[in-house]
Amino acid sequence: MKVFIAADAAEAADKAADIVENIVQSRPRPHLGMATGSTMVGVYQSLVDRCQTGGLSFAETSIYLLDEYVGLDSDHPQAFRNVIRANLADLVDLGDDALFGPDGSSSDLEAEAQRYEQLVSEACIDIQLLGIGGNGHIAFNEPGASFEGPSSVVTLSEKTRRDNARFFASIDDVPRQAITQGIGTILRARKVLLIALGTRKSRPVRDALEGPLSKETPASAIQLHQDVSVVLDREAATLLSTRRPNR
Ligand code: F6R
Numbered sequence: 001m002k003v004f005i006a007a008d009a010a011e012a013a014d015k016a017a018d019i020v021e022n023i024v025q026s027r028p029r030p031h032l033g034m035a036t037g038s039t040m041v042g043v044y045q046s047l048v049d050r051c052q053t054g055g056l057s058f059a060e061t062s063i064y065l066l067d068e069y070v071g072l073d074s075d076h077p078q079a080f081r082n083v084i085r086a087n088l089a090d091l092v093d094l095g096d097d098a099l100f101g102p103d104g105s106s107s108d109l110e111a112e113a114q115r116y117e118q119l120v121s122e123a124c125i126d127i128q129l130l131g132i133g134g135n136g137h138i139a140f141n142e143p144g145a146s147f148e149g150p151s152s153v154v155t156l157s158e159k160t161r162r163d164n165a166r167f168f169a170s171i172d173d174v175p176r177q178a179i180t181q182g183i184g185t186i187l188r189a190r191k192v193l194l195i196a197l198g199t200r201k202s203r204p205v206r207d208a209l210e211g212p213l214s215k216e217t218p219a220s221a222i223q224l225h226q227d228v229s230v231v232l233d234r235e236a237a238t239l240l241s242t243r244r245p246n247r
Pocket residue numbers: 034035036037038039040066067080130131132133134137138139140
């Protein structure tokens with residue numbers, strides 16, 4: 001595992017964008033697994049800047065969403081498909097029909113989760129971006145989730161709903177369910193890139209990187225992957241052991 005500790009959020013975003021750019025430039029048809037959430041905003045802005053100044057092209061790239069809320073209208077600005085469009089997909093030269101995600105408004109959610117699992121498995125993700133929840137979740141795999149699990153319909157924890165209430169008018173508007181890639185799905189990506197910013201993430205980051213493998217910290221599952229990069233700002237890294245290499 002390579003851990004990069006940046007001076008601030010902007011440097012972390014650029015470092016993460018460097019890692020993504022390297023994948024995009026080195027594969028003929030890159031398949032990117034993309035997360036949403038506030039951590040990713042700077043990363044995507046950095047990628048958009050590189051594309052708009054002509055140094056990077058997403059023309060041959062496909063993007064696969066990590067997860068999607070259940071029950072939001074298709075035009076809801078917080079539906080993750082719309083978030084990724086607003087922050088990245090619509091701002092770069094991504095091809096038509098190159099953005100994939102689970103349909104959270106499907107009338108058969110279980111079947112939709114299975115369809116998405118199949119799609120992602122066949123796509124073979126070159127790099128999977130991950131944020132980390134305040135409770136240690138990755139994607140919407142909440143504490144207790146199986147490390148082998150496939151994509152599925154999940155119930156969001158109250159902690160996650162409270163954390164994400166900032167994106168909605170009130171907590172009552174935060175969906176209670178989501179379709180998420182499973183931890184097993186995520187671990188099949190060729191490379192995993194976890195990004196965390198701010199003091200709020202320092203405890204889950206420490207537990208994920210230096211704690212035991214534990215279902216109580218779903219992000220600790222990344223220790224099982226052979227090719228993981230972690231990009232942190234100083235605040236998110238404050239609880240890490242000082243002897244960690246690769247700083
Ligand atoms: C989003 C996702 C979540 C977030 C995590 C951190 O697609 O899967 O796991 O990455 O909740 O969210 P932020 O970045 O808003 O703190």
